[in-house]
Amino acid sequence: MAQYLLIESRDPFESNDVHYYYDLAKGLAEAGNQVTLFLAQNGVLSARPCMHSTSLSALSKSGVTVLADDFSLKERGIAKLAEGIAAAPIDVVVDHLAAGNKVLWH
């Protein structure tokens, strides 16, 4: 079992690729890997309760840890997060890198 950190920096309202990335997270988790999806920059826009957050809440229920960068949230005035999503510091990225996990940026 591998450990993955998938960083999503894109806004799903702007890029359809984002849902493919969510699908990648789901597929990796279903294959038995430990997966964290870290939303950053405009990627946090889907952390608000909205049409795209339902996908993230579903990911959370399927075993993917879904985190949203606290700085990006604050920049955008987002305080309320959808179910299954937690705010986290950028330190998470360094933690995963230092642990030797597979870290991908989109």
Place this chain on the structure above:
Amino acid sequence: MSKKTLTIALMDPPYESENATTAFRILDVAARRGYNLNVFTYEGAVSMAFVRQAAHPNPVHGKDLAQENHPTTKDQIAAVLAEAEKNGGKVDWVNCGMCVDERGVNEFVPGTRRGSPGDFHAFVEASDNVLVIPTK
């Protein structure tokens, strides 16, 4: 725990993408931990280390130089280098030479250097982990 060595590759030019801000936040955390850092800037990102960048006032908003307090990536790089040194870490910041020549930005922040994609390969071989932050 042994000292970690991390490599980060950057491609976005300064003042255009939030990727640069996020990259500096990641580098700052790693520098505060005393990790060794290898940074390879490629394409537009080589301009981040261009030493002739200058802060500016903002006459539209009626702010002078001090009030505007405009950040420059050259100063942010210097801050990362200083933070790493303070915490016992080393930073090898390499700017892709061909990308530098194309853009005419061959005057670097002290402590950074000219190199090639071969340096990136060497970084990857010698690092505990690698993060590539590509352009969109």
